[in-house]
Amino acid sequence: MIAPKLINPTWLIxxxxxxxxxxxxxKTRSLIAPRDVDGVLxxxxxxxxxxxxxxxxxxxxxxxxxxxxxxxxxxxxEKTGQQVxxxxxxxxxxxxxxxxxxxxxxxxxxxDALFIEHAPTDPYYSRRRxxxxxxxxxxxxxxxxxxxxxxxxxxxxxxxxDVALYETGDSYxxxxxxxxxxxxxxxxxxxxxxxxxxxxxxxxxxxxxxxxDSWPAHFxxxxxxxxxxxxxxxxxxxxxCPTCRCFVIRDESLTVPGQFxxxxxxxxxxxxxxxxxxxGHRQRANQNERLRNRFYCKFYYYPEQYGLGxxxxxxxxxxxxxxxxxxxxxxxxxxxxxxxx
Amino acid sequence: MSDNPMKxxxxxxxxxxxxxxxxxxxRIELLNGGSEAFxxxxxxxxxxxxxxxxGEAPFGIANSSEHGPYLDFAINRLGTVTxxxxxxxxxxxxxxxxxxGNCFPMDEFKGKNLVVLGGGIGGAPLRPVIQHVxxxxxxxxxxxxxxxxRNPSLLVFTNEYQDWRKSPNTSLHLTVDTPDPTWDHSVGLxxxxxxxxNPSPENSVSITCGPPIMIHYVARLLSEMGxxxxxxxxxxxxxxxxxxxxxxxxxxxxxxxxxxxPVFNMEEVGHLLETYL
Numbered sequence: 001m002i003a004p005k006l007i008n009p010t011w012l013i014x015x016x017x018x019x020x021x022x023x024x025x026x027k028t029r030s031l032i033a034p035r036d037v038d039g040v041l042x043x044x045x046x047x048x049x050x051x052x053x054x055x056x057x058x059x060x061x062x063x064x065x066x067x068x069x070x071x072x073x074x075x076x077x078e079k080t081g082q083q084v085x086x087x088x089x090x091x092x093x094x095x096x097x098x099x100x101x102x103x104x105x106x107x108x109x110x111x112d113a114l115f116i117e118h119a120p121t122d123p124y125y126s127r128r129r130x131x132x133x134x135x136x137x138x139x140x141x142x143x144x145x146x147x148x149x150x151x152x153x154x155x156x157x158x159x160x161x162d163v164a165l166y167e168t169g170d171s172y173x174x175x176x177x178x179x180x181x182x183x184x185x186x187x188x189x190x191x192x193x194x195x196x197x198x199x200x201x202x203x204x205x206x207x208x209x210x211x212x213d214s215w216p217a218h219f220x221x222x223x224x225x226x227x228x229x230x231x232x233x234x235x236x237x238x239x240x241c242p243t244c245r246c247f248v249i250r251d252e253s254l255t256v257p258g259q260f261x262x263x264x265x266x267x268x269x270x271x272x273x274x275x276x277x278x279x280g281h282r283q284r285a286n287q288n289e290r291l292r293n294r295f296y297c298k299f300y301y302y303p304e305q306y307g308l309g310x311x312x313x314x315x316x317x318x319x320x321x322x323x324x325x326x327x328x329x330x331x332x333x334x335x336x337x338x339x340x341x
Numbered sequence: 342m343s344d345n346p347m348k349x350x351x352x353x354x355x356x357x358x359x360x361x362x363x364x365x366x367x368r369i370e371l372l373n374g375g376s377e378a379f380x381x382x383x384x385x386x387x388x389x390x391x392x393x394x395x396g397e398a399p400f401g402i403a404n405s406s407e408h409g410p411y412l413d414f415a416i417n418r419l420g421t422v423t424x425x426x427x428x429x430x431x432x433x434x435x436x437x438x439x440x441x442g443n444c445f446p447m448d449e450f451k452g453k454n455l456v457v458l459g460g461g462i463g464g465a466p467l468r469p470v471i472q473h474v475x476x477x478x479x480x481x482x483x484x485x486x487x488x489x490x491r492n493p494s495l496l497v498f499t500n501e502y503q504d505w506r507k508s509p510n511t512s513l514h515l516t517v518d519t520p521d522p523t524w525d526h527s528v529g530l531x532x533x534x535x536x537x538x539n540p541s542p543e544n545s546v547s548i549t550c551g552p553p554i555m556i557h558y559v560a561r562l563l564s565e566m567g568x569x570x571x572x573x574x575x576x577x578x579x580x581x582x583x584x585x586x587x588x589x590x591x592x593x594x595x596x597x598x599x600x601x602x603p604v605f606n607m608e609e610v611g612h613l614l615e616t617y618l
Contacts, residue, residue, distance in 0.1 A: 074347045077393045084393050084434040088345055120346040120585055216594075246589040249347075249582045251396045260394040262347075269589060277580050278398070278419035281553070283617060297589070304595040305586070 011174045011190040019049035033098040057143035062242035063104040067128045070266045077260040095132045102157040103317035107242025109160045113306040136161030141201040145318030149205050156200035166197035210337040215300035228288035230326040237320035238268030243313045269293050349436030350375025362494040363418045368411045382406050383444030384469035385604040391436030392425035401466025405473045415465035441584040442603050454482035456540045460489045460551025464497045466576050475508045484511040485540050489531035492519045532562050542567035550576045553618050570607040577603050
């Protein structure tokens with residue numbers, strides 16, 4: 001699905017040229033970009049470049065929701081007497097996502113491994129990915145809770161983007177990374193440049209990331225009990241995470257009698273009844289077992305299950321650190337694990 | 342599986358009958374291409390059954406494909422979906438999504454003695470194993486079935502016991518926790534029955550399905566009796582929503598019950614079973 005990498009032709013454009021370009025793109029596809037929504041920065045649809053918020057670190061929620069929405073319809077169900085009709089509702093919307101940060105791009109690549117590469121392909125997610133073009137924006141420096149460099153990322157990593165933008169003084173370097181990205185570039189209007197993006201200011205990794213194969217040995221460490229004592233099972237960490245993808249599927253009634261929809265909604269492995277089975281038996285009944293599962297999923301289970309190799313499913317975006325009401329900090333857990341190893 | 346793995350096949354209920362207290366057998370005739378998808382399904386596989394408008398839930402397929410072209414499911418009325426299914430009648434339409442998961446390695450079992458242990462409705466996914474062995478009786482050694490339930494009214498497939506007993510080189514042993522006045526079989530847990538029957542581990546494999554706590558103790562006892570972990574097979578139940586290795590819910594450590602299982606041997610999952618209880 002992802003087009004082969006180009007030799008990354010690069011153009012230098014001004015802020016005004018960038019805004020004019022985005023305005024013209026917004027006329028051809030839905031443009032989704034960082035936008036101030038009542039004081040909260042979110043990736044949201046914009047009508048034109050004036051609605052875009054510039055000079056941000058990263059939005060409060062990741063770009064995940066545009067490919068794997070918090071609630072989406074999978075099927076419409078119509079019942080008439082003993083007849084049942086199922087209508088598939090595959091997404092059609094053509095989109096451009098602008099301003100996607102490297103951590104969020106890595107989040108999408110992590111979800112690609114699950115929803116696209118791990119058979120069978122999920123038709124809803126993969127359709128949205130096919131219908132989207134991603135214009136990424138490299139970070140010049142890392143935010144206060146960012147730790148991408150500790151989990152193998154970098155603030156200026158352009159992997160997976162269709163077009164990568166780098167801020168350079170008052171201008172932008174624009175690199176086409178894929179054929180799909182190249183189609184967006186008004187090549188006759190812009191001038192190519194030999195300028196190479198200056199490296200971003202990178203914070204040193206917080207620790208040496210625990211090796212993937214060291215995780216099983218710490219499964220019964222007392223640390224998990226200690227860490228989970230204050231966890232509220234509120235699930236906010238999963239909802240803000242660019243790679244948490246647990247979901248439920250359920251049927252809901254529509255207002256017309258006999259009509260229903262089968263929907264898929266986000267869930268989280270830290271929630272109390274996550275593993276409750278018919279009859280009331282609850283596996284992972286203890287908070288520490290559930291919180292531990294989330295950490296193990298990020299750094300051991302998910303990479304093993306979906307072939308991420310040595311890469312973790314944590315992108316280091318730091319949103320869970322920002323959002324946790326009781327200050328559970330994933331980086332503290334990693335430092336502790338590295339210390340135990 | 343259909344092009345869209347989230348879209349079920351439609352199926353018509355051709356028979357609904359009581360199997361035990363609150364447990365019904367649903368026999369489904371698949372429509373719109375579903376019968377081709379399921380015609381080669383293997384003992385141990387499962388499927389999601391939809392009560393449209395209320396949702397879907399996973400169930401072990403309770404018949405061998407050679408006993409088709411129908412699919413049988415034994416369903417206990419416990420939650421929203423199973424209650425809705427219990428309210429359906431012959432002729433009603435349900436959804437079936439699958440077949441999903443791995444299967445019992447019936448070819449590898451050839452020439453071996455089989456000890457089959459079913460607890461309550463856990464007997465349902467073992468029925469296709471029993472049917473397969475009886476249909477191909479000469480391919481397998483001794484078949485020892487240990488069947489347990491909390492009380493006699495919860496035993497499943499009772500009308501088939503005669504056929505099982507009549508098959509050569511096959512024995513059936515029953516036990517319940519709480520007998521009624523007419524009960525003339527063993528009383529006690531399935532582990533007590535297993536000690537009494539005392540099957541030889543020589544050239545034998547065991548296959549267990551039941552509540553997690555039963556699986557745990559049965560596996561421990563079989564190991565004490567000399568059954569090697571790789572010869573003790575279990576089929577596990579876990580809450581799941583997709584059955585495709587996506588929704589994340591059914592993991593047992595780094596394994597996913599839906600796609601790496603539901604059939605495992607104890608060498609694969611013995612060390613993880615504690616997190617399953």
